Amino acid sequence: MQEPNKPDIVTREGFAAAAAPLERLLLTAGYGVLRDWDAAADAVQSALLKAWRGRRSVKDPAKFKAWLVKIVVNESRDIVRRGFAAELKETAAEQPSDPDVKIDVRRAVDGLSDRYRLPVMLFYYEDMTVADIAAALKLPRGTVISLLHRGREQLKKELEDYGR
Numbered sequence: 001m002q003e004p005n006k007p008d009i010v011t012r013e014g015f016a017a018a019a020a021p022l023e024r025l026l027l028t029a030g031y032g033v034l035r036d037w038d039a040a041a042d043a044v045q046s047a048l049l050k051a052w053r054g055r056r057s058v059k060d061p062a063k064f065k066a067w068l069v070k071i072v073v074n075e076s077r078d079i080v081r082r083g084f085a086a087e088l089k090e091t092a093a094e095q096p097s098d099p100d101v102k103i104d105v106r107r108a109v110d111g112l113s114d115r116y117r118l119p120v121m122l123f124y125y126e127d128m129t130v131a132d133i134a135a136a137l138k139l140p141r142g143t144v145i146s147l148l149h150r151g152r153e154q155l156k157k158e159l160e161d162y163g164r
Helices: 012-034 039-054 061-081 101-110 114-125 130-138 141-158
Strands: none
Touching: 012 039, 012 061, 012 114, 039 061, 061 130, 101 114, 101 141, 114 130, 114 141, 130 141
């Protein structure tokens, strides 16, 4: 039985209604792996097609978001395995110093190693819970907490000039 106010993801309309509000989150998840917005959009499109085909396998509609993020992350990782590598437009040394903290924070997050970048982006940019991140990335909850802690430590070191 379908909960009231929850779309039935088995129907075309219900799937679209459930997936549409997650577009930004899915793009962020793809970008977290690929570091390229266009490639992330391709990964999301491919993931949505796979999700549509596998929509009947979702047992708990409350876990639809984490399930869909997991598909996007896996699709993004497949793209990387197939040989895609985003080239940074310029190195950190070539980038002009920018007084806008938001841009510098984004660059610092982009500079995190793959292991820390995606959990940090999902937690801080997309407001996902530790439990949802753990489910989406197939990691234990404690591992996600540890990755977030270490990612924050790296960001503190990278952005220490702002504390002065």
